[in-house]
Amino acid sequence: MDPKIGWFQPEQEGPAKEFWNRIWNAYTSFEHVKAKYLPETRKRTHAQANGLGHNNNNGMGAVWGTNWASTYGMNKNRKALIGIYGGCPWRPPNKRYDPRPVVALHQEIIDFYNYMSPTPEEHFMRQQVVRNIKSLILELWPAAKVEVFGSFRTGLYLPTSDIDLVVIGDWDKLPLRTLEDALLAKGVCDKDQIKVLDKASVPIVKLTDRTSEVKVDISFNMNNGVKSANLIKDYKQKFPVLGKLVLILKQFLLQRDLNEVFHGGISSYSLILMTVSFLQMHPRPDIHLSDCNLGVLLIEFFELYGRKFNYMMTAIRTKNGGTYVSKQEIQKDMKDGHRPSMLCIEDPLTAGNDIGRGSFGALQVRQAFEYAYILLSQSVNPLNHLFINPNQHR
Numbered sequence: 001m002d003p004k005i006g007w008f009q010p011e012q013e014g015p016a017k018e019f020w021n022r023i024w025n026a027y028t029s030f031e032h033v034k035a036k037y038l039p040e041t042r043k044r045t046h047a048q049a050n051g052l053g054h055n056n057n058n059g060m061g062a063v064w065g066t067n068w069a070s071t072y073g074m075n076k077n078r079k080a081l082i083g084i085y086g087g088c089p090w091r092p093p094n095k096r097y098d099p100r101p102v103v104a105l106h107q108e109i110i111d112f113y114n115y116m117s118p119t120p121e122e123h124f125m126r127q128q129v130v131r132n133i134k135s136l137i138l139e140l141w142p143a144a145k146v147e148v149f150g151s152f153r154t155g156l157y158l159p160t161s162d163i164d165l166v167v168i169g170d171w172d173k174l175p176l177r178t179l180e181d182a183l184l185a186k187g188v189c190d191k192d193q194i195k196v197l198d199k200a201s202v203p204i205v206k207l208t209d210r211t212s213e214v215k216v217d218i219s220f221n222m223n224n225g226v227k228s229a230n231l232i233k234d235y236k237q238k239f240p241v242l243g244k245l246v247l248i249l250k251q252f253l254l255q256r257d258l259n260e261v262f263h264g265g266i267s268s269y270s271l272i273l274m275t276v277s278f279l280q281m282h283p284r285p286d287i288h289l290s291d292c293n294l295g296v297l298l299i300e301f302f303e304l305y306g307r308k309f310n311y312m313m314t315a316i317r318t319k320n321g322g323t324y325v326s327k328q329e330i331q332k333d334m335k336d337g338h339r340p341s342m343l344c345i346e347d348p349l350t351a352g353n354d355i356g357r358g359s360f361g362a363l364q365v366r367q368a369f370e371y372a373y374i375l376l377s378q379s380v381n382p383l384n385h386l387f388i389n390p391n392q393h394r
Contacts, residue, residue, distance in 0.1 A: 090115030101380040105295030113244045116158060116251065126152060126163060129209050133216060136186055137167055140178065144169035149225035150217075151268055154232045156246050158254065161268075162215040166222050174198075174220045179205055227349050232272055239279045240290035245297060246275055256368055264361025266343065273318050273345050273355060278304055280322030299376045306369030311362065315344035315354075330354070 090112045097104035118126075134146040150164030151157035167179075176196045183189055183205070193208040205218040219225070236242050249271055250259065258265035266274075278301050279287055286292070315330045317323050327340035333352040334340070342363060343356035356362065 101382075102293065102295045105298070105376070105380055106293045109244060109248055109294040109298065112251075113247055116247055118157070118159070122159070125212050126214060129163060129212055129214050129216065130165065132209075133165065133183075133188065133218070136182055136188065137179070140175075140182055141167075141169050147226050149229040153226070153229040154236070156232070156236075156243055156250070156268070156272070158247065158250055160254065161250075162217050164225060165216060165218045166225050167218060167220050168223070169221070171220070174203055176203055176205055176220075179218065183207060224349055228269060231348060232269075235272070235276050239276065239288050241287075241292055241294060241297060242272075242275060242279065244294055245301065246272055248298065249275065249301070252368070252372065253365070258361065258365050258368060261358040264359060264364070266356065266359045266362065266365055270343065270345055270356050270359065273316060273348070274305060275301065276318050277316045277322050277345075280318065281324070295376075295380065299373060299380070302369045302373035302376065306366055306371070306373045309366075311342050311366065315340055315346055317346045317348075319346070319348040 088108075091108070092111065095111075097107050130148055130152075137144060137146050145168040147166050147168065148164065149166055151161045152163045176198050180194055180196050183194060184191060187210065189207040189210050193210070195206045197204050197206065202219055202222060206215070207218075208215050246268075250268060253259040253265060253271065257263065259268070259271075261267045261270075282300075287297075313327060315325050315327050317325050325346070327344055330340045330344055330346060331338075334354065335352055338354070338357070341354050341357045341359065343359045343365070345355040347353035347355050359365070
């Protein structure tokens with residue numbers, strides 16, 4: 001099993017799996033094997049720690065070395081993963097979940113959302129990072145405008161999420177290096193914690209704040225970022241369940257290193273639009289209500305995008321109430337000879353722009369969704385309450 005998709009289940013533990021693990025560990029321990037194939041137990045090299053060592057077993061080359069939330073190599077049973085830590089951290093002390101599995105899943109999603117949502121102190125810390133960088137930028141270019149967009153603006157951010165900033169101004173050439181020099185001179189970040197991606201389709205400055213260790217991405221003259229964030233806030237108003245679903249789905253992808261477009265995964269914006277489309281196209285008219293069972297919705301999301309959605313022929317459209325359209329229709333509006341991607345999501349703000357274009361590992365994301373659907377749908381089977389206590393090993 002690919003550890004980026006799912007963990008080994010308790011029933012899979014046994015002599016056969018242990019024997020196979022010994023064979024695999026022995027095989028990968030030879031010195032002639034390239035560093036990118038070394039198992040998790042080996043010490044990571046400096047290059048791997050900086051994102052240069054990849055796990056290519058899945059064909060995507062996703063970086064797991066710098067992802068604190070990655071579950072790579074965590075093929076352990078439930079008791080080994082959480083029992084030794086006294087239970088899931090998001091579960092309030094002494095709380096007992098409903099004996100009905102699907103209701104217990106709903107309750108646990110709410111607890112997870114509350115646990116992962118930022119505290120006032122965490123939010124203030126991020127605001128302080130924004131203020132410091134904004135002040136520095138305005139010292140350099142007083143006429144410029146600095147805006148926050150992305151998950152920090154929408155409120156849909158995890159503790160590990162980046163802060164996205166855009167600088168609006170008038171330059172003949174984007175001053176990426178000038179900004180890099182200023183950030184280093186002011187001590188905002190260390191030299192090995194800043195990177196200028198001037199050859200990317202959207203040139204940005206990536207840095208890690210020295211004090212808070214919060215990651216920040218700074219782009220220039222990208223007006224759609226703020227518009228997209230405001231659109232998402234409108235969707236949150238229309239679908240009160242959107243925030244809770246998106247947060248748990250973002251964590252699901254993050255743990256599997258499937259949340260970065262650069263490595264083939266899907267972006268937060270793509271994931272949000274997929275979730276919006278799921279809610280728009282849902283057959284139940286009351287799906288927008290805040291008291292819907294989140295466990296049922298999560299399983300239905302995994303079923304749709306893990307099993308039912310036709311990635312080969314169908315594109316997602318969220319504007320004007322949402323619909324599915326053929327990729328042939330989408331291609332009519334695309335320019336420069338582009339073709340719809342495997343995960344084709346029409347940009348609701350820019351005609352002809354495919355949001356999912358860079359997600360070359362979309363089918364692995366689909367595989368992860370399918371795995372989650374199978375596991376959760378079996379776990380909430382009504383007969384399971386006769387054999388499984390949802391309050392054990394938590």
